[in-house]
Amino acid sequence: MARKTYSCDLGRLRKGMPGLTAAAGGYLAEAAAVCLEDQKHTHGISLSVDGSYRRTVRLGWEEVNDQQRQTYADLHEATEYGACGIAILVVENAARKVVVERSKKGTFFDYWVGSEGKGELFQDRARLEVSGILNGDDKKIEMRTTQKIEQVKQAKGKLPTYVAVVEFGGPKARVVRK
Amino acid sequence: MNTVELHREAMGLVDEAVAARQHGEERKYLALMKRALERETAAADQLAENKKFEPTRSVLHRSAASIAVDCGDLPLAEKLICRGLLGNPPGEIAEELRDLLEQVNFKRHLALRGVRLDNNEFQMSIAGGDVGLGIAPTDAFVDRVLTTEKLLYRTAERKAGRPYRERGLAPRPVRGELELYVSVPRAGSLAVSFRMGHKDQMRLPGLDSSGEVVDELLECLGAFNRLDQKTLKQRISDAAYYTNFVALARNLAPDGESVRLVGFTTFRAGVNIEVELKTPQGEVTSALLGQKPNLVSKTVRVSGRLSFADASGRKRQIRLGETREIIHVPEGMMDDIVRPMWGTDVLVNARKEGRKLTLVDIKPASPDKKKNK
Numbered sequence: 001m002a003r004k005t006y007s008c009d010l011g012r013l014r015k016g017m018p019g020l021t022a023a024a025g026g027y028l029a030e031a032a033a034v035c036l037e038d039q040k041h042t043h044g045i046s047l048s049v050d051g052s053y054r055r056t057v058r059l060g061w062e063e064v065n066d067q068q069r070q071t072y073a074d075l076h077e078a079t080e081y082g083a084c085g086i087a088i089l090v091v092e093n094a095a096r097k098v099v100v101e102r103s104k105k106g107t108f109f110d111y112w113v114g115s116e117g118k119g120e121l122f123q124d125r126a127r128l129e130v131s132g133i134l135n136g137d138d139k140k141i142e143m144r145t146t147q148k149i150e151q152v153k154q155a156k157g158k159l160p161t162y163v164a165v166v167e168f169g170g171p172k173a174r175v176v177r178k
Numbered sequence: 179m180n181t182v183e184l185h186r187e188a189m190g191l192v193d194e195a196v197a198a199r200q201h202g203e204e205r206k207y208l209a210l211m212k213r214a215l216e217r218e219t220a221a222a223d224q225l226a227e228n229k230k231f232e233p234t235r236s237v238l239h240r241s242a243a244s245i246a247v248d249c250g251d252l253p254l255a256e257k258l259i260c261r262g263l264l265g266n267p268p269g270e271i272a273e274e275l276r277d278l279l280e281q282v283n284f285k286r287h288l289a290l291r292g293v294r295l296d297n298n299e300f301q302m303s304i305a306g307g308d309v310g311l312g313i314a315p316t317d318a319f320v321d322r323v324l325t326t327e328k329l330l331y332r333t334a335e336r337k338a339g340r341p342y343r344e345r346g347l348a349p350r351p352v353r354g355e356l357e358l359y360v361s362v363p364r365a366g367s368l369a370v371s372f373r374m375g376h377k378d379q380m381r382l383p384g385l386d387s388s389g390e391v392v393d394e395l396l397e398c399l400g401a402f403n404r405l406d407q408k409t410l411k412q413r414i415s416d417a418a419y420y421t422n423f424v425a426l427a428r429n430l431a432p433d434g435e436s437v438r439l440v441g442f443t444t445f446r447a448g449v450n451i452e453v454e455l456k457t458p459q460g461e462v463t464s465a466l467l468g469q470k471p472n473l474v475s476k477t478v479r480v481s482g483r484l485s486f487a488d489a490s491g492r493k494r495q496i497r498l499g500e501t502r503e504i505i506h507v508p509e510g511m512m513d514d515i516v517r518p519m520w521g522t523d524v525l526v527n528a529r530k531e532g533r534k535l536t537l538v539d540i541k542p543a544s545p546d547k548k549k550n551k
Contacts, residue, residue: 024193071200074404076457102189103241104218104248105274106281109189110237121182122234127270133461134405137477140460152270159233159268 005046008089009060018116019101020088028085033061034072035082035134035168047086051174053094075134079168080108083132087164090173091128095162100125113162126160135169145174152178181224185238188217192245211249218242222258229265236267240275247282255282280305284439297389302326303369306438318437319368325429326372327358328514332422333398334391342418345489345513356388396442396453402427403455407466421510424466425539434458478535480505480526481543484519496537498526505535516540
């Protein structure tokens, strides 16, 4: 069956969500753009999404300048933040869920998604577990997804979770609802 | 303020802090993070006795503890983690609280715990699933000690302006300047100090002190951990030294399971300089060497026993087991990376362009099958 194609602009993140300030969204958008351009992609590239949702998302963004490249010189960090930005957009596009809360987890944030106006803090919400790969093949995406799903499965008292693995070389995203 | 307001204000402050750090404003970062810590701790305090309000109770405790770690307030982080675990956290959050506790302990060990380091000394600490208090698998530990020694020698030779040495021992002045002594392992997670010997009559031209080599090595390891290819290439402009550094540093990095954290500490001008390697080995090579498969090349995997190697003349080639395919080894990898795998069952990632195979990385097929060093 033919995949449906959607369009998404990273600038959407700059508008913020209930649990994501416009400033934080802008940060994720810039990091994602830096990673995409690092992999030689240009505005309009197709992101292939599979897993629980199959579709193609045409990505748009403003061209990255030298200052931004300098700001995100730590590509490991940029990959993590950028993957979060892409994952948030894909989950909004495919599952109609937005970021409703965040918490601090290690160096990065832990994102929780849900429907606006429902639930309180982290109650009755789903986690968004994101992992970023700057450049890797399908095997690496598969390995990373399996690893994340296993972590979720092993835990007692499971929380509803979206596992998203974003790879910038393709670019590709695998989103699995658990 | 209620819990929701406190938490949201804390997250806003963390956002501001991250932005400040990106602009190099470290003081502002710390001040904002301290304010965020107050708010998030207050939010966690409000739910401390409400053990049924999960996952919110444990998530807020983990979040506050994480901010406390960033602020360097390790005792507070420890208390918050323990209090978070005392409730009924869902399994995933409980695991994350335990991981955070491991990090807190690791940072305590990086902080030297009363060990005083001289200018020619530095400490290495490792932590992870298979590393206990003062005990670690020999492979995980000894391999990293040997790799550290190789990195020091190569860094010294590069700093002294010597061309890359493809084979043979490090020159005598280097070995004299940087003769490495290792302390008795301490109960860190597992920590040892390295001391470099110093023989005045064997001074290496172009090199002021062994401390300079350590400083350079830690700067490069910091850039390596950030996958900051630009900085790393600025510091190591020679291609062979660069390949060698990335391949050795990759062996030093955590494997993600048995060793999850590797850290180095030096003591300069009254303060500890710490470098933590967190990027797992598997994430490293393609990101730093730009080994992206393209239209004319693809990555292939080959396995077998490393039983043929030819480093005569300008050749650098290996062959695995009974296979006929020759794998070319890039400059900078034969002596330090390939040779220790001799006679071992290995897994090789190679780039294939036409019929030519070029080594990208090589590792033991199974960690306990390594025979020769």
